[in-house]
Amino acid sequence: MHNKFNKLSWAVAIAAATFAGQAHAGGYQVNEQSVSGQGYGHAGRSSNVNDATIVFGNPAGMLFLDRAQVTAGGTYLNVSSDIDNAEATRSSVLTGGMAQPVDGTAEGDMVPGKFIPFAFYAQPVTDKLAFGFGVYAPFGSETDYEDGFIGRNLGNYTQLTVMSAQPTVSYRFNDQWSVGAGITYNRVDGELHRQVPTIVPGPATAEADARVEGDDDGWGYNLGVLFQPAPETTLGLTYRSKVDYTLTGDFQATVGGMVQSESDASLDLTTPENINFSITQQMSDKFKMMFGASWTRWERFDEIRVVDPNDPSGDPITLEEQDYSNAWAFAAGGEYQLNPQWALRAGVTIDNTPTSDEFRSARIPSDDRRIFSLGAGWTPTENLTLDFAYSYLTERSTTVSQERVDSGPGGDVTSTYSADYKNEAHAFGAQLTYRF
Numbered sequence: 001m002h003n004k005f006n007k008l009s010w011a012v013a014i015a016a017a018t019f020a021g022q023a024h025a026g027g028y029q030v031n032e033q034s035v036s037g038q039g040y041g042h043a044g045r046s047s048n049v050n051d052a053t054i055v056f057g058n059p060a061g062m063l064f065l066d067r068a069q070v071t072a073g074g075t076y077l078n079v080s081s082d083i084d085n086a087e088a089t090r091s092s093v094l095t096g097g098m099a100q101p102v103d104g105t106a107e108g109d110m111v112p113g114k115f116i117p118f119a120f121y122a123q124p125v126t127d128k129l130a131f132g133f134g135v136y137a138p139f140g141s142e143t144d145y146e147d148g149f150i151g152r153n154l155g156n157y158t159q160l161t162v163m164s165a166q167p168t169v170s171y172r173f174n175d176q177w178s179v180g181a182g183i184t185y186n187r188v189d190g191e192l193h194r195q196v197p198t199i200v201p202g203p204a205t206a207e208a209d210a211r212v213e214g215d216d217d218g219w220g221y222n223l224g225v226l227f228q229p230a231p232e233t234t235l236g237l238t239y240r241s242k243v244d245y246t247l248t249g250d251f252q253a254t255v256g257g258m259v260q261s262e263s264d265a266s267l268d269l270t271t272p273e274n275i276n277f278s279i280t281q282q283m284s285d286k287f288k289m290m291f292g293a294s295w296t297r298w299e300r301f302d303e304i305r306v307v308d309p310n311d312p313s314g315d316p317i318t319l320e321e322q323d324y325s326n327a328w329a330f331a332a333g334g335e336y337q338l339n340p341q342w343a344l345r346a347g348v349t350i351d352n353t354p355t356s357d358e359f360r361s362a363r364i365p366s367d368d369r370r371i372f373s374l375g376a377g378w379t380p381t382e383n384l385t386l387d388f389a390y391s392y393l394t395e396r397s398t399t400v401s402q403e404r405v406d407s408g409p410g411g412d413v414t415s416t417y418s419a420d421y422k423n424e425a426h427a428f429g430a431q432l433t434y435r436f
Helices: 009-022 059-064
Strands: 069-092 114-124 129-144 157-172 177-200 204-230 233-240 243-255 258-271 274-282 287-296 303-307 316-321 327-337 342-351 369-381 384-395 398-406 413-435
Touching: 059 114, 059 129, 059 157, 059 177, 059 204, 059 233, 069 177, 129 177, 157 204, 177 243, 177 398, 177 413, 258 303
Parallel strands: none
Antiparallel strands: 069 114, 069 413, 114 129, 129 157, 157 177, 177 204, 204 233, 204 243, 233 274, 243 258, 274 287, 287 327, 303 316, 327 342, 342 369, 369 384, 384 413, 398 413
């Protein structure tokens, strides 16, 4: 497939990072909106009410809190990646169409450590009405390869951050049923770099340093239902809507410090719906178990279509097939109340990737994952709780195999990159809840 480097290669990368980041697998998903939930692998995300983080987990659950409270905290992610068998080639008229190896390194560990914060407030107003508000990061991604990365022609830096603000209300019909709804305002910012090969005057191939920053905002909504058929059993169901974006940004490519190209470009992007169901079962006075399942409608992401907003023809600059599949995630966990001050937690999560081997990229080189979590909650006074959690994430070994054709005035240059990746991550979380 042909991509003009002076157009929208950045937007393609933003789309890949966005979708992979939000998926419950297939990228470094930001799943850190609750440290108390992290302790049991987020198994009871929609059904287990511990603190104000239920504003995100299930807005209907706010009425199960006994009083107003604020919860704030964050998780530090430390991701490591091992890259083996990395190879890259380039071919053009200068090589007679023959693929020539590209020099470079593949050190791995290209994901910087990242702290992901959140804050929530929940306020029961009456026995039947409550409101809340949350600020959090629903998804994001960052990969920063070393200078001289062997796959730099396909992408060497990707940074995407989405922050959301969510006002929420909930209503309780009776002792068994409650519902909730929230509106989300979402802001996306992205920055991407790629070393684009191009034929320059004379028998040589140069690399243009292509950089871009793009942003947009979009609105969505969350719906939740909580059902308690018996005091010891709670079922939760949440729906998170799609969010529509039109990413716009400024592109600049330089060769030897000289600007070679600048342009505007845009990409329509829709993040898909997500449904989460979970059940919390009180097994005894001290022990409860949680089970959860989550489904994301990734089938709507089948292609990336990029256009120049200044081109009245509307012809796509880039049209790339993605072929995502709907993905499921499953979790199981438990919590043991050791004494009035301490609660101990553990959980395991299975995340299945929506991506395929054919379209996996160096920007988001991830696959199916397994997550093992431990956590604890300490309540020294009735108004204050401190929660801590640790998670270990391991992904199935995966292979990246990419090809891209860049068109320029001197002719086409075909770049390839292939490598084997093994990713793992450690997540350390802490949060504070204060009740008024």
